[in-house]
Amino acid sequence: xxxxxxxxxxxxxxxxxxxxxxxxxxxxxxxxxxxxxxxxxxxxxxxxxxxxxxxxxxxxxxxxxxxxxxxxxxxxxxxxxxxxxxxxxxxxxxxxxxxxxxxxxxxxxxxxxxxxxxxxxxxxxxxxxxxxxxxxxxxxxxxxx
Amino acid sequence: xxxxxxxxxxxxxxxxxxxxxxxxxxxxxxxxxxxxxxxxxxxxxxxxxxxxxxxxxxxxxxxxxxxxxxxxxxxxxxxxxxxxxxxxxxxxxxxxxxxxxxxxxxxxxxxxxxxxxxxxxxxxxxxxxxxxxxxxxxxxxxxxx
Numbered sequence: 119x120x121x122x123x124x125x126x127x128x129x130x131x132x133x134x135x136x137x138x139x140x141x142x143x144x145x146x147x148x149x150x151x152x153x154x155x156x157x158x159x160x161x162x163x164x165x166x167x168x169x170x171x172x173x174x175x176x177x178x179x180x181x182x183x184x185x186x187x188x189x190x191x192x193x194x195x196x197x198x199x200x201x202x203x204x205x206x207x208x209x210x211x212x213x214x215x216x217x218x219x220x221x222x223x224x225x226x227x228x229x230x231x232x233x234x235x236x237x238x239x240x241x242x243x244x245x246x247x248x249x250x251x252x253x254x255x256x257x258x259x260x261x262x263x
Numbered sequence: 264x265x266x267x268x269x270x271x272x273x274x275x276x277x278x279x280x281x282x283x284x285x286x287x288x289x290x291x292x293x294x295x296x297x298x299x300x301x302x303x304x305x306x307x308x309x310x311x312x313x314x315x316x317x318x319x320x321x322x323x324x325x326x327x328x329x330x331x332x333x334x335x336x337x338x339x340x341x342x343x344x345x346x347x348x349x350x351x352x353x354x355x356x357x358x359x360x361x362x363x364x365x366x367x368x369x370x371x372x373x374x375x376x377x378x379x380x381x382x383x384x385x386x387x388x389x390x391x392x393x394x395x396x397x398x399x400x401x402x403x404x405x406x407x408x
Binding site for chain 2: 157161162163164165169172173175176177178179180181182193194195196197198199201202203204219255257258259
């Protein structure tokens with residue numbers, strides 16, 4: 119499942135964007151939607167990877183049994199998405215370069231798997247070193263301190 | 264400030280959508296972006312009103328001093344948006360038909376004003392009575408219970 123999210127993240131990097139990818143899977147393991155951060159590509163600050171994958175999945179009556187896979191620990195916005203819509207499981211590629219809301223989600227009943235994947239980690243380490251201002255903007259600029 | 268969000272909510276109702284509107288104001292009180300729930304109109308489950316207003320404001324280096332105005336207490340997804348991006352103030356039209364994350368935001372330093380506005384309340388009471396299945400879908404279906 120991580121391969122799809124990672125492919126999205128790499129495609130984002132190639133486009134000059136923020137290299138974070140995500141994919142949402144249905145209860146039977148079929149892919150519902152995939153996406154990547156599109157802040158740069160679309161000029162859309164709401165287009166975090168998890169939101170883009172959720173949007174790509176279209177309207178659904180419910181999310182019980184679904185799994186969101188993301189290359190990076192989700193920020194509060196995307197953590198709120200997982201909690202609000204009752205997404206059952208969250209698979210996180212890495213949580214070292216950014217520690218988002220996955221502990222909070224665990225406390226609210228979401229099953230969490232943190233993979234500590236070296237490829238996800240390398241992508242974000244290189245990106246945050248090369249484009250600190252873009253990374254800062256993506257997680258809320260000055261307000262996020 | 265509530266007038267703009269209310270106008271968005273009414274426009275959403277006229278379009279057959281979920282009647283929730285929002286507007287994001289800059290530190291000097293100028294309108295940065297406005298929007299309404301567009302789940303029905305665009306088939307986009309991520310298009311909650313606050314997210315739509317945030318998206319309409321485009322890329323910004325930071326959100327310190329900004330005010331998000333919404334006709335209804337924000338769900339966890341949109342509450343996460345306010346927290347992550349460091350939006351300073353949140354004005355809520357009403358919080359009776361849905362009690363979202365505004366208490367949580369207050370604990371994390373966001374200034375909250377709940378207006379208990381009768382027009383916002385009437386819009387949502389009529390909508391949730393008339394379209395319970397659509398409302399349920401908008402806040403996460405079965406998973407939100």
